Amino acid sequence: MARRHVRVVGAMLQNDGGRYLITQRPPSASLPLLWEFPGGRVEEGEDDATALAREILEEMGVAVHVLEQAMHTRHEYPTYDIDFRVFHCRMAEPERNIRHLRVHDHRWVTLEEMAGYRFPDADAKTLAKLLDLDS
Numbered sequence: 001m002a003r004r005h006v007r008v009v010g011a012m013l014q015n016d017g018g019r020y021l022i023t024q025r026p027p028s029a030s031l032p033l034l035w036e037f038p039g040g041r042v043e044e045g046e047d048d049a050t051a052l053a054r055e056i057l058e059e060m061g062v063a064v065h066v067l068e069q070a071m072h073t074r075h076e077y078p079t080y081d082i083d084f085r086v087f088h089c090r091m092a093e094p095e096r097n098i099r100h101l102r103v104h105d106h107r108w109v110t111l112e113e114m115a116g117y118r119f120p121d122a123d124a125k126t127l128a129k130l131l132d133l134d135s
């Protein structure tokens with residue numbers, strides 16, 4: 001059978017204090033309880049920015065502004081490949097409006113703190129780029 005190719009978009013969402021939003025995958029999802037950049041799969045016929053704003057609204061009930069692309073990377077998981085694009089984003093409403101609709105938890109973290117969380121393997125390059133931006 002052909003390998004599955006999944007197109008995924010994620011947010012590098014920075015607040016006014018310079019912290020980044022990371023979210024924890026639900027215990028019942030694939031890659032359970034890992035931390036990630038909020039986002040998800042792009043649906044058929046959908047553009048990246050629309051998909052990212054939709055995913056964040058579905059997951060946390062908040063609107064974001066999707067800005068420029070920060071990163072494009074591919075990763076092979078054992079049973080599927082992901083094509084992962086990360087976009088800079090800003091909140092379009094107050095942080096206190098965030099709800100855990102389809103995320104287990106969320107945190108606003110500094111880059112130093114981010115290193116202490118477990119992310120999926122596909123995120124290694126994005127994390128490296130963030131740390132590089134900081135240096």
Ligand SMILES: Nc1nc2c([nH]c(=O)n2[C@H]2C[C@H](O)[C@@H](COP(=O)(O)OP(=O)(O)OP(=O)(O)O)O2)c(=O)[nH]1
Pocket residue numbers: 006008009010029030031035036037038039040041082120121122123
């Ligand atoms: N949103 C997001 N997804 C990521 C990141 N890193 C990474 O490998 N992924 C993977 C996990 C999933 O396989 C896919 C995101 O799709 P999704 O969040 O809609 O996943 P899903 O629960 O529908 O996936 P699945 O259980 O059906 O496999 O991309 C990341 O930083 N953010």
